[in-house]
Amino acid sequence: MRVAMSSSPSKSGSSCGEEDTELRRGPWTLEEDTLLIHYITHHGEGRWNLLARCSGLKRTGKSCRLRWLNYLKPDVKRGNLSPEEQLVILELHSKWGNRWSKIAQHLPGRTDNEIKNYWRTRVQKQARHLKIDENSAKFRDAIRWFWMPRLIQKMEEEAHSSSSSSSAMETQSSPPMSLLLNQASQASLEAPLQQGSLMISEPTKKNPSSGENYCTSPSFSSSHSMNISNQFPHQITEIPTSPYEFGNIVYNTNNSLPKGCYNYYVDNNGGYDIEGFNNLSSSMSTLGHPLDNSASAHYHVTENNWIIQGDVADNLLCNMDDLW
């Protein structure tokens, strides 16, 4: 069937009277919204073409459905995506690609359209800025190694700020983080192309590399640990065997954490810049860092843990607050 966006009336039988000759298009008016809400309130969802005919709306069934699902439905969330939600999107997109509706199932209140728009306007934009193919392993690694840790950092920051202001409020507003991440983890288990699961752990107290207590920037009392189980990521090329640095960012491997763990440590500084990221990216590529774009080799994450730490990373990385 092809829904003709034309003025031709429906051929199917209908008890809802005469059809109009002109179907409306474009932005919905308040009157149309009210009409749609009123109709669905009394008749429920579904049978969208019938709804379109019977409600008096001069819209196609598809248009009505889209308007309801993406905008009018009571449980649709409005406003910016939280860092937790962004993290889930990044994680699930790495598994499923552009399966927006499937990803949306794990983000209560968010629509596939919203997630798709987010990806196109934010994520793809960064790929363009970095001059990296959005589908490349390099870009996926950039997301995993820098942007996801940054989101985790923001989540921690928000958790700290909300806990300091009101623990009661936190229990009201924070559950989506654990909920969503659990869902992402569960989704990973269900995914046919399973590449890993994702969870947020309690802050690690020790630097796994040195065994010493790990200390981030003064304004941030705990490090962030992101554990991602094995089989992930599959594109990464080679692993450094000893710590090495870029500016104040240290890359390290160690075997002190349980196999299957994949840890990021990010400091609390923001204010990154695109150029810095590009420099970092190219530097890492020359040394065979995961940002290397070679797809021929495989990274066995079960044997390694990476550390990224520093206190003036703002000179090296993108400004995540601007990016996201």
Place this chain on the structure above:
DNA sequence: AAGGTCATCAACCGCCCTTCC
């Protein structure tokens, strides 16, 4: 202040699958 550019997002399009008759 005005015009140009860019980013965002609601809405539409076309394809495809499922359900119904």
Place this chain on the structure above:
DNA sequence: TGGAAGGGCGGTTGATGACCT
């Protein structure tokens, strides 16, 4: 069983507002 209708999904477009010069 096959065609029509209903509905879902990913890709794309265009209106609008923010920002810049």
